[in-house]
Amino acid sequence: MKKKQIITRRAAITTGMASLGALIIPGCKQPLPPNYGNILRMGDNFTYAAHRALLPGQSLAKEYRFSEISSMPATGTINPADTSKEYFSESYERLLSNGFDNWQLPVEGLVARPTSYSLNQLKSFAARTQITRHTCEEGWTAIAEWTGLPLGTLLEHAGIMPKARWVNFYSYDGWLDCIDLLDAFHPQTILAYGMNGKNLSIPHGAPLRLRLEKQIGFKSMKYLERIVISEEYIDPGDIGWAWYNGI
Amino acid sequence: MDSTSTSLSEKLRHKPWVKTAHWIITLSFLFLVFTGIEIMMVHPRLYWGEVGNELTPALLEIPISRNHKRSDWQEKVPFFDSEDSPVSAGRNGEELMFNENGWGRSIHFLAAWFLVVTGLVYLLLGIFSGHFQKHIWPRIKELTPAQLWRDIKEHFQMKIAPPTGGPTYGLLQKLAYMTIIFMALPLAIITGFTMSPAITAAFPFLLEVIGGYQSARTIHFFTSLALEIFLIMHIVMIMLSGFKQQLRYMTIGKQS
Numbered sequence A: 001m002k003k004k005q006i007i008t009r010r011a012a013i014t015t016g017m018a019s020l021g022a023l024i025i026p027g028c029k030q031p032l033p034p035n036y037g038n039i040l041r042m043g044d045n046f047t048y049a050a051h052r053a054l055l056p057g058q059s060l061a062k063e064y065r066f067s068e069i070s071s072m073p074a075t076g077t078i079n080p081a082d083t084s085k086e087y088f089s090e091s092y093e094r095l096l097s098n099g100f101d102n103w104q105l106p107v108e109g110l111v112a113r114p115t116s117y118s119l120n121q122l123k124s125f126a127a128r129t130q131i132t133r134h135t136c137e138e139g140w141t142a143i144a145e146w147t148g149l150p151l152g153t154l155l156e157h158a159g160i161m162p163k164a165r166w167v168n169f170y171s172y173d174g175w176l177d178c179i180d181l182l183d184a185f186h187p188q189t190i191l192a193y194g195m196n197g198k199n200l201s202i203p204h205g206a207p208l209r210l211r212l213e214k215q216i217g218f219k220s221m222k223y224l225e226r227i228v229i230s231e232e233y234i235d236p237g238d239i240g241w242a243w244y245n246g247i
Numbered sequence B: 001m002d003s004t005s006t007s008l009s010e011k012l013r014h015k016p017w018v019k020t021a022h023w024i025i026t027l028s029f030l031f032l033v034f035t036g037i038e039i040m041m042v043h044p045r046l047y048w049g050e051v052g053n054e055l056t057p058a059l060l061e062i063p064i065s066r067n068h069k070r071s072d073w074q075e076k077v078p079f080f081d082s083e084d085s086p087v088s089a090g091r092n093g094e095e096l097m098f099n100e101n102g103w104g105r106s107i108h109f110l111a112a113w114f115l116v117v118t119g120l121v122y123l124l125l126g127i128f129s130g131h132f133q134k135h136i137w138p139r140i141k142e143l144t145p146a147q148l149w150r151d152i153k154e155h156f157q158m159k160i161a162p163p164t165g166g167p168t169y170g171l172l173q174k175l176a177y178m179t180i181i182f183m184a185l186p187l188a189i190i191t192g193f194t195m196s197p198a199i200t201a202a203f204p205f206l207l208e209v210i211g212g213y214q215s216a217r218t219i220h221f222f223t224s225l226a227l228e229i230f231l232i233m234h235i236v237m238i239m240l241s242g243f244k245q246q247l248r249y250m251t252i253g254k255q256s
Helices: A009-027 A041-054 A089-097 A117-124 A151-158 B002-010 B016-040 B101-128 B130-134 B145-156 B170-195 B197-204 B204-211 B213-250
Strands: A072-074 A104-109 A115-118 A127-135 A141-150 A166-171 A176-180 A190-195 A210-213 A223-229 B087-088
Touching: A041 A166, A041 B101, A089 B101, A104 B145, A115 A151, A117 A141, A117 A190, A117 B002, A127 A190, A141 A151, A141 B016, A151 A190, A210 B197, A223 B002, B016 B101, B101 B170, B130 B170, B145 B170, B170 B204, B170 B213, B197 B213, B204 B213
Parallel strands: A072 B087, A104 A223
Antiparallel strands: A104 A115, A127 A141, A141 A190, A166 A176, A166 A223, A190 A210
C-alpha cells in the first residue's frame, strides 16, 4: 500500500518552476546585456537578474580602518605610456608628459549638458574617501583608501536624462565597459583621483579610475578617457569575461 | 507497528526525486571541482583574514601552475613614509600567466546555480517528505559507541553489506551523508557567498562570521577537498558493495 504523499513530484516541480520564474521576472525589467549566444554565460545573466531582484541595491560594501590598508599589486595595464606594450597609447603619453594638465574627461551621450571636466574641476566637487577591499577575479585581495567624487554627482551635474540606462567607460588602454544605473548611483561608486592619501599613481590608473566596490576588481576601470551615457547597451563584443561580476 | 515499518523499509527503493537531485548535484559538483581547480591555478596561494596577495605572505602555497612563485615584478614602492609601510608593485609579464578565469568563473557559477537550486529543493523535500528523519538521521538508539565500533570494525574487515536498492543505510553511511548534506555542502555554499562583493554588501555578517574574504576562500578550498575525499570513498564503497547493481538502483532500476 502506498502512503499518500504530502508533496507530490508534480507539485514540487510546479512550485520550483514558479519560484524560479518569480526570481527571473523582476530582474528582466532591467535590460540584460548580451551573452553572445554563449550558453556558459547564461549563469552570469541569471546571477545579475537574481542579485538585482533579491539584494538591496544601495547596501554598502564593507569599509575598513586606516590601519588595515595593505600592500596592493598593480596588474593588467600598469603604464599606458610604455611603448613596448601592446596597450601603448600615444595620447596618454602626451598627457603624462604634461603632468595631466591637459587631461579632460568628456561626459557625453544622454546628458543635458555634455561637458569636458578637467582634473581640478573634478576635485572641486565634494569628495568621498573610502577604505575598501579590492577583490581580484584571480583570487587575491587588497585594502586601500580611495578618494574621489561620487559618479552620481557627476552624472547629475551633467544632467543625465530619464531615458538613460547604461554608463559606459572608455579607457586609454583601449577598454570599453559599462555599468547599470543602480551601480552608477551607488554611494560608494566613485571616480577616484587619490589613493592612500596621495595622487593616484600610474600603475593604479592615473589620473582617474573608477571604484566599483560591489563588483570584482577589473570592473573598476583604470585610466579613464571618456564617459558616455546611453539608452542602448554599447556592445564591446565578447571580451572573454562576464559582464556582471558581483560574485 | 514496528514490524510493519521494518518490512516496508526492506522494500524501500530510492525515490525518483532523490535520484534526480543526486545526479544533478553530482554533475554540478564535478563541474565545480574542475573549474575550481582552474581558478585555484590562477592564484595558487591561500591566506587568512581579509587580505592576501602576492605582496603579502601566504598561509600555504600550492605548486600547481606556472603562476606559482613569479618573480617579474616591478620595484616595490611604499605607500607611506613609515618603515613597515604597505607597498605597491606593478606586475610584468602578464601574458606568461595561466589565467582561464574568463570561462572558468562563468562555468563555476553556472554549475553553482544548479547545485544551489537543486540543493534547496532537495532540502525542502527531504525535510517535508520525512526522508531525512527516516533514512538519513541516525536513530538515538543506533548511536551507541558499541554499534559505532561494530560498524567501523566491519568496514575494516571488508564486510560490506550488499546493496538494498533503497535508503536503508548503515550507521557510518548515515553519518557520512549527514556531514555532506548538512555541513560540507552548506559550508561550501556559504563560503562561496562570502567571496561575493555584492552578497557581502547586503549581508555583512558573512564576513564577520567567516573571518574575512581570504578565510572564506581558504575554507572553501578545504571544504571542497573534504567533498572530493567523500566522493572517492563513496565510489570505493559502491564498488565494494556491487557497482553495477548500485548504479542500476540509483538510475533506472526498480527491482533486480
